[in-house]
Amino acid sequence: MSLDLRITFNGTAPGLQAHSLSLAAFARPLDRLVTALQRTATALLKDREEQPLGPIATKAKGLDLEITSLEHNCVSLSMRCVGPSDNDDRELMQRTMSKLLADIESEVNGREVSEAARRYVRALPDGMTTQTYRLSRDGVTLSEVTCGALPHVDESDDLPRLVQLRGEVAGVSFLPSISVMFKSGEKTLKLAADVVQVDNALRLRGRSALAAIYAR
Numbered sequence: 001m002s003l004d005l006r007i008t009f010n011g012t013a014p015g016l017q018a019h020s021l022s023l024a025a026f027a028r029p030l031d032r033l034v035t036a037l038q039r040t041a042t043a044l045l046k047d048r049e050e051q052p053l054g055p056i057a058t059k060a061k062g063l064d065l066e067i068t069s070l071e072h073n074c075v076s077l078s079m080r081c082v083g084p085s086d087n088d089d090r091e092l093m094q095r096t097m098s099k100l101l102a103d104i105e106s107e108v109n110g111r112e113v114s115e116a117a118r119r120y121v122r123a124l125p126d127g128m129t130t131q132t133y134r135l136s137r138d139g140v141t142l143s144e145v146t147c148g149a150l151p152h153v154d155e156s157d158d159l160p161r162l163v164q165l166r167g168e169v170a171g172v173s174f175l176p177s178i179s180v181m182f183k184s185g186e187k188t189l190k191l192a193a194d195v196v197q198v199d200n201a202l203r204l205r206g207r208s209a210l211a212a213i214y215a216r
Contacts, residue, residue, distance in 0.1 A: 002080060002137065002138055003080070003081040003090065003093055003094060003097065003135070003136075003137050004068075004078065004079065004080055004081065004135070004136050004137070005065060005078075005079045005080075005081055005097060005133065005134070005135055006076060006077070006078050006079070006132075006133070006134045006136070007076065007077045007079070007131065007132070007133050007134075008074055008075070008076040008077075008130075008131065008132040008134075009021075009074060009075045009076075009077075009128060009130075009131055010074040010075075010128070010129050010130045010131070010132075011127045011128040011129035011130065011149075012127035012129070013025055013124075013125040013126065013127035013128050014125060014127075015075070016074060016075050016127070019072035019074070019075060020075065021070060021075050021077070022125075025125040026124075026125065028123045029120055029123035029124045029125075032116075032119050032120040032123045033065065033120050034064060034065055035116060035119070035120075036100055036103075036104075036114070036116035036117050036119070036120045037063055037064075037065065037096060037097070037100055038060045038061050038063055039060070039114075039116040040096050040099050040100045040103065040114070040116065040117075041059075041060035041063050041092060041093075041096040042056055042057055042060040044092065044095055044096055044099065045059065045060060045092070059089075059092075062083050063081070063082070063083055063092075063093060063096065064081075064082050064083075065079040065080070065081060065082075066079060066080045066082055067079050068080050081093050081097055094135075094137065094142065097135050097143075098135065098142065098143050100114075100117060101133050101135060101143055101145045102143075102145070103116075103117035104117050104120065104121060104133065104145065104147065105145045105147055107121045108121055108131075108147040108148070109147070128149065129148070129149055130146060130147065130148060130149075131146070131147050132144070132145070132146045132147075133145045133146075163212070163213050164210060164211070164212050164213075165182065165184040165189075165210070165211045165213065166184060166208065166209075166210055166211075167182055167183050167184030167185070167208075167209065167211065168182070168183055168204075168205075168206065168207065168208055168209055169181070169182060169183075169201045169202075169204050169205045169206075169209060170182060170183040170188055171205075172193075172198050172201055172202060173190075174198075177192065178192070178193050178194065178195065178198055179191060179192055179193055180193045180197060180198060180201045182201075182209075182211050184211070189213075191211070191213055
């Protein structure tokens with residue numbers, strides 16, 4: 001059984017009018033598409049399974065898209081949706097892909113529903129007039145989404161933002177670079193730091209603390 005995704009890009013983005021795909025223009029968005037796939041799977045698994053986030057994230061990171069062909073129909077990418085082994089969760093992949101395509105359609109139409117899908121959409125090059133996504137299993141279409149031109153995006157939206165987290169210092173590291181491990185809830189973050197910040201972190205170890213960090 002094979003689960004396949006076919007994406008057709010049309011417009012004046014680099015390479016499309018010559019029926020080719022520019023890696024300079026599309027490498028970043030395709031990388032973000034895989035990231036969006038894995039994060040969508042993580043969200044679905046968190047809702048379905050009662051287990052720590054670590055094993056869930058590991059399972060989701062096993063999902064991938066493999067390009068199997070590039071066709072000169074505008075530009076159409078055929079991809080195979082794969083998991084970490086022959087015993088992968090096929091239902092998970094199908095649910096994840098269906099959810100991701102719906103999220104992409106919403107984001108293109110200006111409805112913010114998924115940060116990961118939004119980052120993929122915003123990474124697509126200018127000049128796109130239409131984009132079509134067709135999900136199929138063994139040749140049978142399961143879902144098809146066609147989106148129009150991308151909305152204008154203020155580049156300032158992608159700038160780092162200040163985030164405050166309540167938690168505690170879990171440790172510090174000096175190699176290969178100076179950093180502070182900060183535990184907030186079930187997550188432990190490795191934060192870049194300078195010597196003064198490390199000294200402050202050591203004084204706060206074992207006590208509740210409020211961390212202000214820059215994040216995207």
